[in-house]
Amino acid sequence: MQPQLSSGSSGKASHSKINKTSLSRDLRFVWERSKKFLTPLVAIALALGIGAVLMYLNGYSPLRAYSTLWWGAFGNLRNISEVLVKATPLMFTGLAMAVAFRASIWNMGAEGQFFVGAIATTWVGIHLGYLPPWILIPLEMAAGIMAGALAGMLAGYLKVRFNANEVVTTIMINYLIIIGTNYLVTGPMKEVTQDSFPQSALISANAFLPRIVPTTRLNIGFLIAIVLSIIMYLLIFKTSFGYALRATGINPEAARFARMDTKKIALLVMALSGGLAGLGGSIEIAGLAHRLFSNVSPGYGWDGIAVSLLVNNNPLGVMFSGILFGALRSGSEIMQINAGIPSVLNSAIQGIVILSVIAFGAYRFISNKKEGKE
């Protein structure tokens, strides 16, 4: 009995391999489908589990925490609507990421693009406030989209023209935009009342987004997000542009071989991505804040990355992961009132969610060698 070449079991391994491949041919589709939905769920469960351990170790009662979290998120109509209110901006930044990541463009600038969207909308909402809502609202949103798209295209242009790594440029542009916002609200756009906070004036009431449930803050912005999720899904998976976008993302060489203008696509993708984030900022202002502050976004841009990745950059999935993260954010405040648990914890939980999703290998798309081509 001589020693085996590779590890002793390799002989068996080879057989099982053959069987597996033939068997999987039949089962593959079934498996793929169920896996898609199961993985995120398991991942979330795991993340909450780890969160519970953290709480327990630090002397909090996880049970109490999560029950309040649940109640705080879905306990009554208002809480539910608040979850959706919080989900709205996350869905926009999430969509922005989904589009970019599908094309393997690492747009880290959703935060800044969200800000410029908010700025543009505020400006329109204040200076063109006399216009009737049915003109003003589309107009202010268009402004937000334009602003975000331009911010996105700037990084896109630097990428295709100077081949400047978009991860770096978008992050730097974020800083510039946020500092710029600070300047605007302490200077040019500052409300002109005595002892006022660094904030713009209120936008005209004509610019306010109609609310869906009058007694809550839930506004049509949420519906727009839902509709856009569906549109983006169709765009990416059902149109020829989406085909080109995904092809470029996976294998630029082949894309160029197929006579796709990869540079143009990169620019368009950055514009689209930025536009979505910008619209998010726009709706944050028109639907909720009604005026510009130095910190319109508490990091929605960054959360968007998680929102999108959790569902393998699938726009339809973004609806759900957006609501999930919305619930985490919204519920965690009640959790703080009633269980005294610092809200910073949910940032940690979000991080763990991403990692456990990876650990469960949800997206070969992102994580395997095909992507490595870029």
Add this chain to the structure above:
Amino acid sequence: MEDIQWIVGLQGILVATIRLATPLIFSGIGLVIAEQAGVVNIGLEGIMLLGAFTGWTIGFYSGSLILGLAAVIIVGLISGLIFALFTVTIRANQIVVGVAFNMLGIGLSGFLYRTLFGREIGLLKLESFQSIEIPFLSNLPFIGKILFQQNILVYSSFVFCLLAIYVLYHTAAGLAIRSVGEHPRAADTMGINVFLVRYLCVLMSGVGAALGGAFLSIAYTNIFVENIVSGRGYITLAIVAFGRWKPVGTLIGALIFGLFYAIQLNLQSLRGIVIPYHVFQALPYFMTILALLSMRGRAIRPKALGKPYEPSA
């Protein structure tokens, strides 16, 4: 009289430059090592926060900064280990894992700080590293104060940089690292363990980041504050790209960034200046972008950077 004042001012700026650059040097050099081996770690911000928290907390409880540092290094290693596990072994996308790390770092450091030190206690301080005057050198006319009257971590950041240069460009290990970042398969055929090399390099970036963070909480100042890193992790990414993935370039990048930051603080404090201070605040970020463009992207970035290595079946 006026020009004396002027020279003193300049000296002040340069002293500040060094201090502001130190955390960036730590995290930057660590990142260079990882990226030379082909791994991008954008999770620095998170790891720096964990480092700042650990160093301060352990230092506070044990009363010993050395223990604090030891703990920081351990945390850096653990972070690096987990990062490598995900990016090298599981081969997940490196950007994604980095983002997760940032969220984790912010959340965890904040949460633990709150639960350990509650709210009533308010904030505590511990004795931080004091600056050490290097005999003779520290008395040199102009530069003495700038270079040789800093604290131990400042000096060690430069040592860290020198070590990196030595290892990367003067040892066989350096050859291995660079080949792994450039053409992992070729390295593999030469009997180099690609995974091992990448693990070790990522560990280095973890340690560098953790130390960079700790510098803020136990050397530069003596307290931990939530989000004390305030974006320095992201700046590091830019600086390394600016430094063309080389230790020296990164060192220069960090110093330039520190210089601009020091300058902006000074310009702000000038009396009767009309330009809004935001312009100065924006300066460092703006310069980073310009620097990046000036390289026309044909920067010599490791070919396999960001690409997981798939050993043949």
Add this chain to the structure above:
Amino acid sequence: MLLSMEKINKIFPGNVVATNNVSLEVRQGEIHCLLGENGAGKTVLMNILYGMYQPDSGQIYYKGQPISIHSPKDSIENRIGMVHQHFMLVETLTVAENIILGQWKPWKNLKEMEKVHERIKNLGEEYGLFVNPNALIRELSVGEQQRVEILKALYRGTDLLILDEPTSVLTPQETVQLLNLLRGLADKGLTIIFITHKFEEVFQVSDRVTVLRDGQLVGTTDTAQTTFGELAKWMVGREVFMDLDRSKSNSKEVVLSVRGLQATDERGLLAVKDVSFDVHANEIVGIAGVSGNGQTELALGLAGLIEIKYDRLELCGQELKKITAKNLDRIGFGHIPEDRQGMGLILPFSVAENFILGEYNSEPYSHYGFLQNRQIINHAQLLVNKFSVRVSNVKEEITNLSGGNQQKVVVARELNRNPNFLLVNQPTRGIDIGATEFVYQQILKQRDAGSAVLLISTDLEEVFKLSDRVLVMFEGQIIGEVPPDREQIFKVGLMMAGKQVEEELA
């Protein structure tokens, strides 16, 4: 018996059977040729010996001992060296650095490089392998790079040296040099396994030869005992040089006319210098040449994938100022690219999706910008049947297809557009004999249907089998044209090495 590999099995994902119970025996001090068509399993078998791949089953005995090789580290320790088909050199490092890579203790200081340079020089003199130890790899020619690969092995000290298709990138003189070198090494007691496609080389240099076909061992024999014809039969399983029935080309209508074309490679060096030629309708023009003489750049240039300069270029009677996706589409252009997986296919996409690459944006597959799934699937089904691609379901990811079937998909897609001008580059690389024959027939069909075909291949047999005219490319220039009759093959072989050879011989 220095080495014996027993019953080696290797199956790749997607049921690609690379080697099937292959056994190989190599004697101490011999030069052992490994012969076989593309995709026969030669590289895989050797990669297994070198520890790059792990076999699913099988055993290796080396110097009488059963050994297990889990990684190149193990094979290196066993003094086994390999020169890979695709060079394994780090371009940003110097020759010397590449040679000692992984050999030194991690903390050893690079100052001691001086000694290495010395030894490299000595080795160079001993074996006539001259390279500047200080040169960066990216500054070296292909031939020089190969010398470095061999030096790597010699420097480490090697008893068994494997060379995978070393001559496919060499000029005939370089080949002669190499073969002499190998002889010398063998006489010094080194054992050599030598993979090639070229029979002459087998007879020139080898002691024994083993033939693989479709991943299976056909047989091993003393080179002296066998003949050209027998080996050929073993290799392809039947009479070689399948004479494709073909009518004479008789078209005068020029489809592609190029004058003074220039192109640079990614390093910015001039790779194609002032090339001019015509391709007529209903004609196949073959471009023969050793790889790395500008064919790749020429092809990419004509496909509009890299910037090129030219004095004048006419496609289908239209003068083009610039080659763009648009005017290629308008003219009807088909392209079978050199690098199937890197360029021709998108591996994570389904077979069906891959079939519309390049037409994804045009009717009927896209209607008002929306993909028409039914049309796409039907289209795929149609082509899969018509070109007999082996695939269970066109919705399946194309990664799971064998190299040959992947190539069939590309060919089917490009020919189906029935282009006026068809650019074909290395159409049968890495695909098995069946597929190869099929591809040949398809290309001929296309030509008979009136297309102008430009065929680029490093495989002389292929060029001569298919072409109506043969152009020979050398160092970025077309240095001659010959009719495709077998008598010319030798002459072409010389031309491929550049004119100076003729002069030397004359």
Add this chain to the structure above:
Amino acid sequence: SSPATSAAGDQPTAGAAKPFKVGLLTTGPVNDKGYNQQGYEGLQRIKNELGAEISNVELEDNPSLYEKAIRDYASQGYDLIMAHGKQFQDAANTVAPDFPDTIISVTSSSVAKDNVIGVALDIPQSFYVLGVIAGSMADKVGMIGGQEIPSIQGSFTGFMNGARSVNPDVEFSVVYLGGFTDVAGAKEAALSMVASQGVEFLLPNANIASQGVYQACAEANVLCIGVFGNQTDFAPKNIVVNYASDFGVALNILAKQVKDGTVVRGKPIVLGLEAQGVAAYLYNENANVPVPESARKAVDEAKQKLINKEVDPSAPVTP
């Protein structure tokens, strides 16, 4: 380390014997040794002195969160919701009508409307006094602020007026950090002021980041003021005076009124120096250079002038 909450039930409807419930909302950590901690200490006072059932929420500094946070409290039957910061004004006004029985206080706001009641200290006044000390001890004075928000701008204005009143040719320099978390940045700002501007006396007002300034003063050995609480042990030799403004007092007054139902709706509570115990100035006798007698006199005079409205601490000044 136990979370600072009492047994507030998970369900919004409170128990039978209705407890007096007070909630605090801040836009940052309540351990910031600054503005937010002031509010939190007030809350503790209310718990201890009025036996109230308390809880607090730290929000991200993001306005679109405020309305919900206030509602969360109101809908859980809280009697007094203390929104700690002017930035809550909009949100408070929006929510108030839906919960008429709940009193919502907005700190640093001098306006009131029905059950929304502003609770403010006269910031410029109290910093005017600090300015007097600075002006009489130094000719080059520096100020380091977190962001350009009213409470901080106002404090600087008052401070500069005070300094000028005793030392006409005193020079000022101001740096805004653009945030409240970068301790290192704050320290560097202070050090560079000293190094390049020759500043001799520093006033921080950047919540937690102020810590960096105290440290800088200790290292560069320049004088400074400890704001919002006793900061002496962060720079024992350099802090000459601590300013402890106590919102706690003001909030306590309001809470008391709410508890016994004597609260006057629609009337803001603005406390100046005249009110007892809202603004305390603790001299540090162990400082390298203790505040000289002359200066202390000047301080008392200034206080009188301010109380009698003889000087306007908010008058525009140029640095």
